Amino acid sequence: MPEIVLYHLPGACSRVAMTALEQCELDYEDRPVNLAKGEQHAPAFRKINPRGKIPALLVDGRLLGENAAIQWYLHRAHPEGHLFPAASSSWSEAQILSDLFWLSSGWHPAVRANMMPIRWTTGDPAPVRERGKELVRPMFEWFDARVSAQPWWFGEQWSIIDVYAYWNYTTAEEGEYDLSGLDNLAAHRERVEAWPAFRRALKREDAARARMAALG
Numbered sequence: 001m002p003e004i005v006l007y008h009l010p011g012a013c014s015r016v017a018m019t020a021l022e023q024c025e026l027d028y029e030d031r032p033v034n035l036a037k038g039e040q041h042a043p044a045f046r047k048i049n050p051r052g053k054i055p056a057l058l059v060d061g062r063l064l065g066e067n068a069a070i071q072w073y074l075h076r077a078h079p080e081g082h083l084f085p086a087a088s089s090s091w092s093e094a095q096i097l098s099d100l101f102w103l104s105s106g107w108h109p110a111v112r113a114n115m116m117p118i119r120w121t122t123g124d125p126a127p128v129r130e131r132g133k134e135l136v137r138p139m140f141e142w143f144d145a146r147v148s149a150q151p152w153w154f155g156e157q158w159s160i161i162d163v164y165a166y167w168n169y170t171t172a173e174e175g176e177y178d179l180s181g182l183d184n185l186a187a188h189r190e191r192v193e194a195w196p197a198f199r200r201a202l203k204r205e206d207a208a209r210a211r212m213a214a215l216g
Contacts, residue, residue: 004028007048007056009035010205010212013108013171014055016164017070018204023160023197024074024081032208068104071160072097083160099153100161107168110135115175129175136172143169144182151191158195166192 006021006028008014012035021028033039033054040052049056049065057064057073064070075083084100087093114132117125143165146153153161166189173179179186192198 002060003058005058006030007033007045007054007058008205008208009033009054010209012054013067013164013167015201015205016067016160016167017055017057017074019163019195019198019201020071020074020081020083020160022200022204023083024078026074026078030204030208032212034212066104067108067164068100071100071164075160082157085154085157085159096154100164103161103164103168107136107139107165110139111168111172111175114172114177132175133172133177136168136177140169140172140179140182140185143188144185147188148184151188162188162192163195163198 004021004026006014006018008018008030009032018030033045035054039045040054046052048058049063051065053065055065055067055070057070064073071083074081079086084096087096110132112132113120113128114136117128117132120128143153150156152158153165169177169179169185170189
């Protein structure tokens with residue numbers, strides 16, 4: 001088995017990569033990176049990931065960055081984890097990737113503008129947060145309608161994209177986005193929170209958070 005190390009931060013989008021590892025039932029080491037202390041910019045971490053970002057996955061010493069890429073790699077390397085539906089053709093595979101890239105390049109930045117607007121401006125962050133809320137609204141309303149007729153993003157089958165969607169809308173909520181009225185999304189939230197791999201990831205995050213607190 002390859003040696004796998006995940007660099008992450010509890011509560012951050014790296015939770016999606018951690019849930020993917022748990023879903024595939026892989027043996028891995030998790031190493032938290034304290035972004036609040038700027039550890040992502042430290043020379044030690046820059047040697048691991050020159051981009052200074054998490055999640056960062058090391059597989060036998062080889063680096064793979066970016067959440068979407070990590071999810072897709074794990075899906076292809078460990079199909080037994082069923083992270084995404086089986087693709088019947090190159091076209092259907094491209095459609096799955098299209099959804100994944102949409103969350104990564106559309107939802108995720110808009111949520112960040114809503115949750116942490118100071119990263120997007122050197123001036124007043126209030127207009128940035130407001131614009132972030134405007135951008136995510138049609139996405140969340142679309143998803144609420146989608147899961148009104150099916151339990152998961154891709155229908156009856158859970159996928160890691162459900163965890164990525166969950167991270168997006170719950171992070172937006174932390175950034176003062178009001179999710180009330182999106183009842184189908186709320187039901188989806190309960191299903192994700194009950195998923196065994198997700199629960200294991202949360203438990204592992206709690207342990208990592210305790211280690212970080214002990215270091216001060």
